[in-house]
Amino acid sequence: MQRFEGALIKKRKPLVTLVIYGKINQDLSNHLYESFFKFLQSIDDNLEYTPEINVLQMPNPQIEEHGKEEEVFSRELDKITGKIVVGVTEIGIYDRGISRNIFGFGKAGAGLLSSYRFQESSPKKMKERLGKEIIKVFSLATDVWHCRNENCIVSYHRQIQDLDRNRGVCKECTEKLIKNINQYMED
Numbered sequence: 001m002q003r004f005e006g007a008l009i010k011k012r013k014p015l016v017t018l019v020i021y022g023k024i025n026q027d028l029s030n031h032l033y034e035s036f037f038k039f040l041q042s043i044d045d046n047l048e049y050t051p052e053i054n055v056l057q058m059p060n061p062q063i064e065e066h067g068k069e070e071e072v073f074s075r076e077l078d079k080i081t082g083k084i085v086v087g088v089t090e091i092g093i094y095d096r097g098i099s100r101n102i103f104g105f106g107k108a109g110a111g112l113l114s115s116y117r118f119q120e121s122s123p124k125k126m127k128e129r130l131g132k133e134i135i136k137v138f139s140l141a142t143d144v145w146h147c148r149n150e151n152c153i154v155s156y157h158r159q160i161q162d163l164d165r166n167r168g169v170c171k172e173c174t175e176k177l178i179k180n181i182n183q184y185m186e187d
């Protein structure tokens with residue numbers, strides 16, 4: 001899609017590669033793409049280029065040992081082309097430090113979302129919550145860390161229900177994201 005800024009057509013530039021791993025179905029991956037796309041569109045006026053999202057489909061990597069999921073996926077994500085790479089998998093990412101599966105992780109241009117703990121909710125709720133959590137993982141991958149504002153998507157989520165209080169990304173995080181996205185697109 002082209003956007004018109006007065007008489008100028010803004011240039012498009014590849015930014016994100018969305019990697020759909022394993023058994024994530026078409027309906028959910030479309031929803032995640034849409035959520036992502038809408039978010040980027042909402043800040044497009046402040047971005048130097050209109051970002052493009054590429055979608056890739058891949059099998060889940062082999063996890064040699066329980067608890068190594070983050071390490072294995074990080075290695076996989078690093079091999080994929082894209083300024084910022086965000087993966088989605090149905091596999092649980094077990095964090096030994098806290099003895100539970102986490103929703104996702106991200107830093108330095110790569111992140112992963114796990115739908116594992118979201119499966120207990122209804123399909124509708126699951127889509128709604130994951131549509132928010134993907135923005136959170138993207139923020140982490142873009143080096144915007146946990147926010148203290150409970151209403152913000154970038155805030156810490158202990159339970160999947162915690163996402164229900166989030167309506168969007170707060171002003172402060174949005175500003176940080178814009179700054180970081182512009183930087184990632186330049187690099």
Ligand SMILES: [Zn+2]
Nearest residue numbers: 147152170173
């Ligand atoms: Zn925030």
